[in-house]
Amino acid sequence: MRLRRAAHLALVAALTGSVLSVLPSSATATDTPEIAHYSSQVVNDGADVYYPAGVQGELPVALLMQGAKVHRMYYAAYARAVAAYGFVVVVPNHKRLVFFDSNYYPSQKMPAEAIGWMADENVDASSPLAGHIDTDTLVLLGHSFGGAAALGVAEESCGIPFCTTLGYSLPDEVKAASLYGTNNKSPLFGTSASMDNQIPVQLVQGTVDGAALPADAETSYAKLENGPKQIVRVGGANHYGITDVQSPAGAEAESSAQTLSQAASIATSARWAALFLKAQLGDAAAADYVYSTGDAADPGVTVTSATS
Template sequence: MRPPAVLTRPRSVLTTLVLAAGLLVAAPAPSGADTSAPVTPVPVSSYQSKIVNDGTTVYYPSNPTGELPVALLLQGGKVHRQYYSQYAAAVASYGFVVVTPTHRRLNFFDTNYYTSTSQVGETLGWMATENAAASSPLNGHIDTDTMVLLGHSFGGATGLSITEDKCSIPFCTTLGFNLPDAVKAGSFYGTNNAILGIYPAIDNQVPVQLVQGQSDGMAEPAQAESSYAKLQHGPKQIVRVSGANHYGITDVQSPAGAEAEVNSQSLSQAASIEVTARWAALWLRAQLGDAAAASYVLGTGDAADPLVTVTSGN
C-alpha cells in the first residue's frame, strides 16, 4: 500500500523566493534574464510531501489553473533536495509541478543520495494520489498522464537511462524497467554517459536536452558533446552555458556532502539558475506542444541569450 502524502501548509514564494534548508531565501533577479522568452514566469508556492519513503518538496504555480504536467527532478549524487530549491521554483514558474524527492539508497558500496529508475513509477503513483486528495493544494490540477524529467549529474545519467527504456546498472535497482507512456521528454544538466572513456549509443525513446556549463570541471563540456552525439533519436538539443560550472543549478557551490567542484563559476548563482531553468522549462514545454516555446528554443532564443550557444537536431 502506498503511504499517504504528507502535506504541510503551502508557502507562497515569488520565482526567486523559495524554501531552502527550512528558511526563506531571497535571490535577486539576474540582470541578464532574457526578456524575449515567450512565457512570463509566475509566482510559485511549495509544500512538503512524501513519495513512498522519500521526503519531497513540491513546487507549483501559486494559482494553478487547469492540469499541470509534473517534472521529476533527479538529484545529483550526494546532493540533498534542499539545494535545488531555487532551480525547482524557477522551472515551476513556467507552468510545471516540480517534485524533488530525496532518494537515498545503496550504490555499490556507498549509501547516500543516489537516484534510481524506480522513481518514475513511484512518482506516477504519487501524482494520481495527490491529484485525487481533497486536502492537496494540487487537487484536480495534475495532468496524471504527463511527466517530464529533470536531472543533475548522476541524476541526469539516471534520466538518460530512463529514456532508453531499459534496466541499466547502477541506475536500475529492480529486476526490470519499462518506460511509461506518461514520460514525454527530459532535460539534464551536467550530464554525460561516459563509461571508462567510452560513450555508448543512447537509444532515447523521448526527446532529450543536455544543458552544459562550460566551466564544469566534474562533468566536462567535451563529455557532454560526445554524449549528445550518441543520442540516436530527436528531437535533441545541447545548450552550452558560458561561465557555469557543475553546480550551476544548485543554491550554493559544492553543496555540503557532495563532491567539490574544481573550477570556479564566473556567473552568479542567480544568473546560472535563471538561464538553465529557462532553457530547460521552455524545451520541455516545446516537447509538450507549446509552439511559442518551440520557436524560442529552436530559433530565436540562441541569438537573444548571450550566455548560451545551442545546437539542435532531429
C-alpha cells in the same frame, strides 16, 4: 524506435494573468508568478513540491532527479524557476545504498513512483494540487548522477547502479527530459555508448564544469540517436550551476570556479530546460524560442539542436 510525444499542454490565462509562454532572458521577478511550496512524500522519499500559486486547470509534473549526495533543499531556486513556466516540480530525496555508500542516489524507479504520487495527489482533497495535475504527463529534470539515471529511463535500458532489476520499461507518461551536467561516459571504460532514446532529450552543460566535462557532454549528445534532441552550453557555469550554492554540503566539491553568478546560471538553465520541455508538450511559442530565436536572443548560451 518508439519516440513518444505529447501535444496537449495549454496553460490557462488565469495562471499568471496571461499565458506564460516565454520569459525573456532579461525577465525579472515581477514577470513571474508567485510560486507556492509544500512538503510531500513520494513512496519512501521526502519531497519538496513547487507550483504556481493560484493554479487553475491541470499542469504537467516535472520530476527533478538530484545529483549524487546533493540534498533536495539545494534545488529550491532552480525548482521555483522551472515551476514559474507552468510546471509542478517535485524534488524527492532518494536515499539508497550504492556500492556500500548510503546516500542520495537517484534510480530509474523514481519516474514510476512519481506517476503513482501524481495519481494519488490529484484525488487527495487535502492537497493544494487536488484536481490540478495532468496525470498523463511527466517530464524529467536531472542533475549529474540523476541525469545519468534519467538517460537510462530515456533509452529504456537497465544498467547498474541506476537500475538494479533485470529490465526496464519506459512509462507512457514520461514525455521528455532536460538534464544538467550529464553524460553517459563509462567511468570504467572511458567511452560513451550509443543511446536509442525513446523520448526527446536536452543536455544543459556548463562550459567550465570540472566534474562532468563539456567534451563528454558533446560526445553524449552525438550518441543520442533520435531527435528531438538539444545541447545548451551555458557560458561560465560549472557543475553546480543549478544548485542554490556552489559545492553543496555533503556533495563532491567542484574543482572549476564558476564565472557566472549563481542567480544567472540558475535562471538561464531553468529557462532553457522549461521551454524545451514545454516545446515537447506542444507549446508553439516555446518551440520557436528553443529551436529558432533563443540562441540569438540569449548571449550567454550556444545551442545545437536536431528535431528529427
